[in-house]
Each structure stands twice: as C-alpha cells, then as structure tokens.
Amino acid sequence: TQLLEQSPQFLSIQEGENLTVYCNSSSVFSSLQWYRQEPGEGPVLLVTVVTGGEVKKLKRLTFQFGDARKDSSLHITAAQPGDTGLYLCAGDGRKDSNYQLIWGAGTKLIIKP
Amino acid sequence: DAGITQSPRHKVTETGTPVTLRCHQTENHRYMYWYRQDPGHGLRLIHYSYGVKDTDKGEVSDGYSVSRSKTEDFLLTLESATSSQTSVYFCAISSTGPGNTIYFGEGSWLTVV
Numbered sequence: 001t002q003l004l005e006q007s008p009q010f011l012s013i014q015e016g017e018n019l020t021v022y023c024n025s026s027s028v029f030s031s032l033q034w035y036r037q038e039p040g041e042g043p044v045l046l047v048t049v050v051t052g053g054e055v056k057k058l059k060r061l062t063f064q065f066g067d068a069r070k071d072s073s074l075h076i077t078a079a080q081p082g083d084t085g086l087y088l089c090a091g092d093g094r095k096d097s098n099y100q101l102i103w104g105a106g107t108k109l110i111i112k113p
Numbered sequence: 114d115a116g117i118t119q120s121p122r123h124k125v126t127e128t129g130t131p132v133t134l135r136c137h138q139t140e141n142h143r144y145m146y147w148y149r150q151d152p153g154h155g156l157r158l159i160h161y162s163y164g165v166k167d168t169d170k171g172e173v174s175d176g177y178s179v180s181r182s183k184t185e186d187f188l189l190t191l192e193s194a195t196s197s198q199t200s201v202y203f204c205a206i207s208s209t210g211p212g213n214t215i216y217f218g219e220g221s222w223l224t225v226v
Contacts, residue, residue: 033214042203042217043156088155092213099210100171105155 002027002093006104013079014112021074021087021107029091032072033101034063037086079111116140117218119204125224132191134221136204138184145187146171146205146215147179149198156203162187163210194225 031050035043049065056063062075090101116139146161158171160179178190204218
C-alpha cells in the first residue's frame with residue numbers, strides 16, 4: 001500500500017512570511033497533485049506535476065516534484081490571509097489493490113493578518 | 114466550477130436508519146466517486162463508478178452501497194447508519210480514471226446520533 005505523508009500537519013504564521021509544505025513517500029508516483037480546501041467546501045485542484053524535478057508556479061505558490069518522483073513541496077512566498085486553508089497532496093497509485101488517488105492527510109494553514 | 118450537486122447538504126439521522134446521499138453531475142464525466150473526510154484520516158475512498166451500473170469498492174466500503182442507474186447520478190446508501198459513519202461525504206467526478214484529476218462537490222455533512 002502506498003502512503004503519502006504531509007508535514008507539517010498544522011501551520012499558523014503571520015501575513016508576509018514564507019512557508020513550505022512537504023509531501024513525502026517511499027513510493028514512486030507517475031504524477032502528483034496539490035489541492036486546496038476551504039472550510040465548508042470541497043478540495044479544488046491547484047496543480048499537477050508529472051516530471052521528476054518539475055517546478056510549477058502559480059502566482060506566489062511554487063510547486064516542485066522531487067527528482068525521484070517520491071516527494072513534492074509547496075512553497076508560498078509572502079503569505080496572505082487568502083491562502084488560509086487545508087492543503088492536500090495526492091498521487092496516482094494503488095491502495096488495497098485498487099487503482100486510485102493516494103491522499104495525504106493534509107496541512108492546515110492559517111495566515112494571520 | 115464543475116457541475117456537481119450533492120444532496121442533502123446536511124443531515125442528522127438516528128443509529129440504525131438507512132440514509133441515501135445523492136450526487137448529480139452535469140459534466141457527463143464517466144467516473145464518479147464517494148469519499149469521506151475525517152480529521153486525521155484525510156480523504157478516504159468509499160466506492161467509485163466507471164460507468165452506468167459499473168461500480169467498485171474503495172478502501173472503506175463496509176456498511177455502504179452505491180448505485181448508478183444514469184450517467185449523471187451516483188447514490189451512496191448507508192444501509193444501517195452507525196455513529197462511526199458521522200462524517201463529511203464528498204462526491205467527485207473525473208473524465209479519466211481514478212488516478213487522475215478529480216473535481217469535488219461541496220460535501221454532505223452527516224451526523225448519526
């Protein structure tokens with residue numbers, strides 16, 4: 001069974017600070033996705049990374065896929081209160097013999113004004 | 114936003130009663146999923162469907178059944194609700210397989226008392 005571990009589980013920082021969230025596994029994934037979930041809503045896809053070493057930028061968010069495709073990171077520059085939410089990573093893989101997205105437990109991010 | 118509607122959005126029910134959650138999509142996507150989300154567990158797949166009348170189990174399928182009689186509708190039934198099934202339930206859809214990008218509904222909050 002493939003697993004994805006996210007760290008930290010919880011992060012509370014001041015507006016303007018930088019932060020990095022990690023998504024790690026001992027397994028190789030063909031692709032990895034990052035989602036953001038706001039309270040009372042479903043997760044929304046931010047980005048998909050598919051190539052080892054790939055870096056994608058979405059405004060102040062930078063996503064990186066590890067060279068070995070076992071890990072990924074999300075870096076936010078100059079965080080803003082609007083970045084508050086639950087960040088989830090998900091990799092394509094197998095769990096209990098089913099082919100499905102393997103989900104991390106999430107990082108709850110709070111940006112204080 | 115993906116056209117996904119979940120109903121009911123909130124429900125309180127008693128232990129032992131059957132409960133049905135409905136997911137309706139307007140995107141004509143082939144794949145539909147039911148997830149539950151609980152603190153500390155992240156998103157866990159209950160069942161998914163890859164076509165009309167074609168369904169398969171996820172990692173936490175015990176106590177749940179599903180049906181898909183039309184492309185646009187996917188029903189999740191708790192045959193005899195238990196307190197451990199108190200959770201937020203998300204329907205999701207995708208045009209390609211379970212390991213690829215999926216789009217979520219807004220969630221159904223179920224409390225079993």
